[in-house]
Amino acid sequence: MIKVTAEDILYSESILLKPGQTFDHERLSYIKNFETLDLQAVPGSGKTTALLAKLLILEKHLPLEKDRGVLVLSHTNAAINEIKDRIGQHCPKLFSHPNFVGTIQSFTDIFLAIPAYGIKYKQKPIRIDNEIYNETISRIFGYNKFGFVKQEKSNAIYYNKNFNVLFSYRFKFKKGVLQLVKSISGDALEIKTPNKRKEKFTSVELDRIAEWLYVTKLKVLEAGILCYDDAYLLADIILSEIPSYISLLQKRFKFVFVDEMQDMEKHQFDLLERVFIGANSISFYQRLGDVNQSIYSKALDSNLIWSQRSKKLFISGSHRLSKPIAKIVERFALTGCTVQGRMKDLKGNEIAIKPIIFSYNLDTITDVIPKFAEHIQNLIAEGSIVHNEKNKYEAVGWRKHNEDNAKICISDYWPNFSSSEKTKNIDYIVLKDYLQFCEKNNATLAPVRKSLLNGLCKILYIEGVRDEFSRVYTITKLIRYFKTYDNKEYEALKLNLYNWCVALKNEELDTTLSEIIAYIPQFLHCFGRQINKSTQFINGSSDIENVDEIEEYEHSYSNNGIDVKIGSVHSVKGQTHTATLYLETFFSKGAGNYESERLREQIKGLPIKEHLEGYKGGSVDKIVQSARMAYVGFSRPTHLLCLAIENSRLEKFANEIDKNDWDVIQIKKTEAEDS
Structure with missing residues (x-):
């Protein structure tokens, strides 16, 4: 096992930390430990920095005995690029064979899917990409197929037109055969007659629709065009048909580190567990993340991620959050973990800005973001915030748009808001x-x-x-x-x-x-x-030619040098802001419709874990979803946290809010607006 010396720690600190800074005991405890474990870390804890310190130290011990390697995985390319940017020049061996640093998708593609496809089809797949896959399957779906009559084709097209399964249904490998399922981690695909059809399909007709979908999917697979989910199907096949393949992967990778584990979907979680965990595993597997920030995974109860490890380490100190903000954020932690706010200003003083609740009526909803900007200006004027070009001010919400005018969403606060995004695709329409x-x-x-x-x-x-x-x-x-x-x-x-x-x-x-x-x-x-x-x-002309100008105009509010960006909570996950305004929005029904209804007790001061232990009502899943969303949104700012709540909802518990935790500001119409 790797032995970490005092010199190793000093070396990693000299590269990763500012002069005079050192790793505290929580981070040192993790950096020195190379055994299989979980690291649960609060927002702004420096979790990834601690991992980078471990990798810098590990670089000195490469190559490992028997030419074994190190595997470092995260959820996104952006996260992997950050790792490469920060330590790439110091770790040439880590970023070369037999080691691998990449996303969970790229790992699955390279080490499992492509070899599995090669074994079955004697060549590499042409493309693993959702856009190309969707384009291909839509084309092949409409082709005539051998053995089917015209009416059977019409039935299949009619079925898909009503249930829209073409881009979502998948193959599942079960008991040696491929079966149709609704999604990669979903139940079996149910083929049934649409309600609006007067005459029900016969059992034979339903079976033929299923066969049409099966043949379509199989032909796309045989053509070498895979969606991202197909990579996990092929991984399942190769691990099932070649049991020794798991031991080969374990022999290849002695140390496995997975960052942002809470963002993994169930099929990704299951794959990693299958390969690297077990009584006879010869790999050391470490998972890092914050289960409370699990807002991406739809199919996995993220508590499962952390429930199976006998050895867990915790980082509770946040160098992003001030004490007043950490006190609020802690209440929304489903794990009931401690969140210690350690953020200080440039002079080394603790930041003591009290969080704000902006209360508004529907006729003043568009004044919420300008009021937020005005409050930032006041804090700058009094010296509580030092304004510079690096400061980030953001207004975020859960739901971007809603066709029902009675259901508040981000675009109600800022009518110019657009959810269009510029992405670097590999496939464009012109x-x-x-x-x-x-x-x-x-x-x-x-x-x-x-x-x-x-x-x-x-x-x-x-x-x-x-x-x-x-x-x-x-x-x-x-x-x-x-x-x-x-x-x-x-x-x-x-x-x-x-x-x-x-x-x-x-x-x-x-x-x-x-x-x-x-x-x-x-x-x-x-x-x-x-x-x-x-x-x-x-x-053809591009329909996104001027996207930069559109994005800048529609996604920001500027006044007197304060530029407030506007976006979704998902879009700012992982970011650090100087000030964040959380805009409550309508999201589904159950235990209320808005965050201030589902999370009223937490706003008042009761930790969510305690609240759920004594909760007798229904729609617990909606409360949990809202808590995770608020936890992520509330944990972005270093200085100022604000929450916008419509007045009719706030009035129901305004008198119970602890004024030591929140200041409440009522946004009123001006006289000019009333006239």
Whole structure:
């Protein structure tokens, strides 16, 4: 086992902490422990920093005996990039074979799904991507299938039109066969007659609908187009059919670290448990996270994540939260954990700004965010907040939009709010987007080149061009084709790609697009084709061309130098703000409709764990969901926490609110508005 010395700790502190800072006993206890365990950490605890310290120390001991490796997983690419950015230059061995640092999805793809697919189909899958999968299955679903008559096809289309299962149903591997299920962790897919159909399907017709769905899904799988969930299906198959595969993975990875464990879905949780946990496991498996922040997983009771470990460590001290905010946040912790606020200002003094409840009527709801900004300005004026360009002010809520005007959502507080997002897809609906949304800030031309080649592959896909095995072209296959087709054309393609990449890096979008469009006829000629079905894709206009300007306008409120960003609670998870305004919104029915109804006792001061132990009513799941959402939203700010509650709901318990915990500010209409 790894022995951590005082010199190791000093080394990691010198890289990860500011001068004069040191790791406290809670973090040291975790950093020094390499056994199988769980780490439950509060928001702003420096949990990931403690993990990075452990990895920095572990780097000194690489390579491990018998060429075993280290596996580091997290939920998102952003989290993995943070790890690489912070310690990559200090850990060259950690980021090379036999070690692996990546997302749970990439681990499953590389070490389980791709090998499983290769064993069954004798080749690699073409693409593991939800967008391409949805596009492919929608196309194959409508194809005629051998052995089915026209009416059976119509029945299947009618069924899907009513139940909309095409993009969500999955295969499950059970007792050696594939079965249809509603979702990856869902129950069996029930094939039934839609209520509006006057004449019920016969049992034979229902069976044929199921067969149509089965054959459709199987053909997409055989074509090598997988959705992300299919990777876990293939993982299940290879682990079931080759029992020794688990021991191979354990021999490969001696130490396994999973950060943000609470964000894992049930199938991801089950896979990791299956591979790395058991009486005979030779891997040391550590899971890090905060079960109270589990707002992503829908299929897994996140309490299960932490209930099976005999060894648990805790970090209760938060360097993000002030004492007044930590006192509030602690009440929403479903685990009943202690949350110690240790945030201090630049002078080393404790921050003592009291949280605020903004009470509003429906005719003043749009004044809530401006009032929040005004309060920040007042705190800056009195010196309680030191304003600088690094400060972040955010207004967040659970529900973005609702068609029912009586159900309050984020867009009621800020009518210009839009939920559109700019994402770096690998698949766009027009060629121009492959150019304008590729990654141009990278030190190399590789991301730009990849995006351009994806655009060319998309043209081949639309035109129906397939390889000798009737499979769609990937970048690798495209380059291989040109190498064997004609050396002159291959050299021309390479030169064009280089020139276009350089031009795009220099922001010459329109010129580059024109040159590519001019080249496409020559490109298609190499495949014996000409422009036909891809005209709209090649010449179409982007519908997200001005997304940056739209986002900035619709998602923020600015006044006197205070810029308040507006978004969902999910969008700010993991972030740190100077001030956060939590906007209560309607979310479903049960134990009330809003956070102030479901979490009234916690706002008054009763911890949620105690509340639920004595709770006699129904809809406990709604209360738990709301508590987790509030816990995440409330734990973002370092200085100021605010909560917006509609006056008719606040009046029901306003007199019971502890004035030592909250200040209540009533937002009233101004005289100018009344006139």
